[in-house]
Amino acid sequence: MIRILFTDQDLARFRIATEPNPMWEILLSLHLLQTRTRGPAFRYWRDQVRHRLARPMRPLFELAPAYGYSPDFLTPAFGNGGLDAGLDALLSTPRTRLRADLRQFAGYQTVTNWTRELAEGRATSLRQLGDATRLYHRVAIAPYWTRIRAGIDAARATQARILVETGFEGLMASLHPDIRWRPPVLELHGFTVDRDVHLEGRGLQLLPSYFCWQQPTLLRDPELPPVLVCPIDRGVTRLGAEGPDRPARGPLVALLGRTRAAVLEAVDAGCTTTELARRVGVSPATASQHATVLREAGLITTRRLGGSVLHSLHPLGAEILAEHN
Numbered sequence: 126m127i128r129i130l131f132t133d134q135d136l137a138r139f140r141i142a143t144e145p146n147p148m149w150e151i152l153l154s155l156h157l158l159q160t161r162t163r164g165p166a167f168r169y170w171r172d173q174v175r176h177r178l179a180r181p182m183r184p185l186f187e188l189a190p191a192y193g194y195s196p197d198f199l200t201p202a203f204g205n206g207g208l209d210a211g212l213d214a215l216l217s218t219p220r221t222r223l224r225a226d227l228r229q230f231a232g233y234q235t236v237t238n239w240t241r242e243l244a245e246g247r248a249t250s251l252r253q254l255g256d257a258t259r260l261y262h263r264v265a266i267a268p269y270w271t272r273i274r275a276g277i278d279a280a281r282a283t284q285a286r287i288l289v290e291t292g293f294e295g296l297m298a299s300l301h302p303d304i305r306w307r308p309p310v311l312e313l314h315g316f317t318v319d320r321d322v323h324l325e326g327r328g329l330q331l332l333p334s335y336f337c338w339q340q341p342t343l344l345r346d347p348e349l350p351p352v353l354v355c356p357i358d359r360g361v362t363r364l365g366a367e368g369p370d371r372p373a374r375g376p377l378v379a380l381l382g383r384t385r386a387a388v389l390e391a392v393d394a395g396c397t398t399t400e401l402a403r404r405v406g407v408s409p410a411t412a413s414q415h416a417t418v419l420r421e422a423g424l425i426t427t428r429r430l431g432g433s434v435l436h437s438l439h440p441l442g443a444e445i446l447a448e449h450n
Contacts, residue, residue: 127343129311129322129329129351136293138328141284142352145277146332147266148200148211149354151258152189153336154265159191167338170269177264184250184257186242193233194345196226202350208262216255220246229345273335275443279426280333280357282395283437287430292372300331300355301338311353315340323345333357390413392425397433 158171189195203212227244230236243250266273288296297306303315311329322343330352337356344352385408391404403413416436419425424442428435438446 127203127313127316127318127322129324129353131311131324131329132326135324135328136142136327137420138326139154139293140235140328140330141288142330142332143281144205144207145274145335146200146211147208147262148203148215149332149334150266150273150277152195152199153263153334153342154340155185155189155261156191156195157336157338158193158265170265174265179260179264182257182261183398184239184243185261186253187237188254189232190234193392194230195231196223196364197349198226199347200344202352207396210257212258215258216251223259226346227298230436232336263280270435271444272440275438275440276335276357277333278443279395279437279439283428283435284331284333285396286435290430296331301341304355313343313353320347322351324351327351328351331355332442364380385415385419388412389419389438390446392416392419392436392438392442395435397430397435399433 142278143321145275158174180363187200188372198215198218201211201218203214216425223246224244227236227240239250239253241256260391267328284296284299287299291299294306294308297311303313304313314425316401327350330350332352333356334354334445336355337354339356341353341355343354387405388401388407390444391401396404398409398416402409403417416427419442420427420436424439426437426439428437
């Protein structure tokens with residue numbers, strides 16, 4: 126178990142990330158690509174990406190094995206700015222950090238000559254790492270980014286809503302079965318290690334992630350900016366049978382009659398059935414009926430929050446809206 130110890134100041138500085146983090150999505154997708162998950166989740170994505178892998182990506186796979194420790198410097202703190210900002214932060218990693226992380230990495234994995242050169246901060250090795258990261262992103266992340274981002278946006282909107290309505294304790298209870306809030310300690314169960322993380326007034330950032338699949342994760346070094354990476358809602362479909370982002374066709378478009386399209390657009394960042402009815406100008410019963418059809422079509426997700434039902438856009442619904450704007 127990992128225990129994250131909060132102070133009152135840490136609770137005041139708790140925040141939910143405002144943007145998806147491409148560096149975390151790259152790392153976690155690398156882990157997922159090398160493992161097998163039951164059911165259809167990610168099946169299509171995994172099969173397609175495996176056929177597109179190329180030799181220049183090998184450095185990433187050396188640093189991100191299927192299981193165990195991956196160096197913290199692969200997921201640097203850089204704020205917003207997308208892939209370019211993340212790569213800049215990665216390639217600007219101080220040599221002391223490279224050396225420390227790779228020394229720890231050597232305790233779990235076989236170290237190659239390339240890894241040793243990277244630990245020394247050699248420009249050639251860093252350039253190879255940057256090129257591998259950008260190429261992998263182009264193949265495994267970018268073609269699916271619309272759906273990935275929509276899924277994370279929907280999860281973030283739901284989390285923000287839960288935080289407002291039920292507070293920090295309610296949000297923590299909703300995130301994952303292995304997370305338990307026992308004030309002032311946030312317990313993360315299911316880990317093979319046992320350690321304490323003292324926030325000491327730095328706060329904690331919650332980062333919903335598309336490719337974080339089974340359990341939450343966090344950085345190994347407790348001195349780095351604290352971040353808790355959590356799976357998005359299991360109700361959000363993963364990259365299973367769908368291919369890369371593409372325009373909606375066929376029966377899905379037939380769903381977008383005038384009222385139902387208005388309902389889909391009104392769901393946006395998340396709303397209850399009552400709010401949905403008010404936004405569209407229909408009765409709650411009519412709003413609920415349209416929401417049911419959209420949910421069964423896979424365009425929105427629905428979850429119960431206390432005495433209310435909260436609707437959020439499914440990535441496919443977001444894709445359809447984007448296509449018709």
